[in-house]
Amino acid sequence: METTAVPNRIAERKLRDREVRRAQIISAARRIAELEGWPNVTVRRLSDEISYSQPVLYGHFESREGILAAVAIEGFQEIGLALEKARKRAKPGKIVEAVATAYLEFATSSPALYEAMFSLSLSIPFADANTPPELRFAFAQLMELFQGQGSKPEVLTELFWAGLHGIADLTRTKRFPPSRQKERVKMFVELFAFPS
Structure with a gap:
């Protein structure tokens, strides 16, 4: 019983972490857009802003448009x-x-x-x-x-x-x-x- 509880907690933590990263990406996009406009919201800029690699961002969203749609x-x-x-x-x-x-x-x-x-x-x-x-x-x-x-x-x-x-x-x-x-x-x- 304990052996299944540990993987479940790990999976739940990973899901929470993923949701937090997704929210950070959306929040950073909004912040940049409000200050500098949508043309400045790029995957590279978001990556720099939240200190995650571009592949991490693409792991959450397929494209820049996906971020803007979110x-x-x-x-x-x-x-x-x-x-x-x-x-x-x-x-x-x-x-x-x-x-x-x-x-x-x-x-x-x-x-x-x-x-x-x-x-x-x-x-x-x-x-x-x-x-x-x-x-x-x-x-x-x-x-x-x-x-x-x-x-x-x-x-x-x-x-x-x-x-x-x-x-x-x-x-x-x-x-x-x-x-x-x-x-x-x-x-x-x-x-x-x-x-x-």
């Missing part, structure tokens, strides 16, 4: 949690506004992460059978706003998401003046406010 997927989990929190804490009649504000605050507070999620050319499937659960979770938080609002809540959710993304991106690239953001969000939310 960052993006992590971002979808984070935005999903932020939207869920905003939705659950909002007062009745203010839920759509709370979710819209949380979305835009996420985009503003983590611009490189948001860019990885929506602007980098990554092969993460959206809206099909292979869509990662983190993306489904984030979309579900938006769709929850429109359940019972007609026969196509998915389409309404897509339009809401597209509008938020447009505001976020145009604000990030300084096409929209920040001074009107509050007014912009208020008017946008009114377009999607349905009587309870």
Whole structure:
């Protein structure tokens, strides 16, 4: 009995170590991107940053794109949690506004992460059978706003998401003046406010 316990503990420790290394790689990629932009996130740079050889990094991710996709997927989990929190804490009649504000605050507070999620050319499937659960979770938080609002809540959710993304991106690239953001969000939310 003891002879099987030791190999199990060793296997568990190796798995934990692997998960820690994977998290370090993702964290380093995010840190570099936030400070210097995504072009500076290379396997060589990550290897230097976390003091692991490039083959170790390739043991976790097949390519640089794999690392960036992992960052993006992590971002979808984070935005999903932020939207869920905003939705659950909002007062009745203010839920759509709370979710819209949380979305835009996420985009503003983590611009490189948001860019990885929506602007980098990554092969993460959206809206099909292979869509990662983190993306489904984030979309579900938006769709929850429109359940019972007609026969196509998915389409309404897509339009809401597209509008938020447009505001976020145009604000990030300084096409929209920040001074009107509050007014912009208020008017946008009114377009999607349905009587309870």
